[in-house]
Amino acid sequence: RPMVSDVLISALRLFSVAFFWALIIRIVIDWVLPRSRGRRDFLGTLYRIAHGATEPILQPIRRLIPDLGGLDISPIIAIFLVDWIVKILISLLARAGW
Numbered sequence: 089r090p091m092v093s094d095v096l097i098s099a100l101r102l103f104s105v106a107f108f109w110a111l112i113i114r115i116v117i118d119w120v121l122p123r124s125r126g127r128r129d130f131l132g133t134l135y136r137i138a139h140g141a142t143e144p145i146l147q148p149i150r151r152l153i154p155d156l157g158g159l160d161i162s163p164i165i166a167i168f169l170v171d172w173i174v175k176i177l178i179s180l181l182a183r184a185g186w
Contacts, residue, residue, distance in 0.1 A: 093181040100181075104174040107141065111163050114138035145170065 117124055117135045124131035125139075142163075149162040149169070 093184060096181055097178050100174045100177055104170055107145070107170050108167060110138040110141040111167065114142055115163055142166070 113134060117131060117138070121131060125135045126132060145166050146162045149165050150160070153162065153165065
């Protein structure tokens with residue numbers, strides 16, 4: 089039977105992968121199909137879901153980094169930050185041996 093740490097590690101990995109793909113979807117729609125953001129079709133719904141999943145992490149990062157003349161690097165920072173935090177948490181859980 090799986091240990092608590094195994095379940096938590098799997099959940100952390102799932103969160104990391106889901107966040108990454110939500111960010112990729114949001115970026116692609118923003119860059120390639122920006123008019124679909126407000127529509128009430130599949131792409132508009134997909135964008136709203138991706139935006140809702142990523143904005144709580146991106147917004148604080150945007151407040152901390154200086155303005156780079158319209159270039160938003162917060163998604164890049166968020167990917168590294170989330171990956172780093174997840175790896176640290178997984179390492180701590182593996183060591184704790186719950």
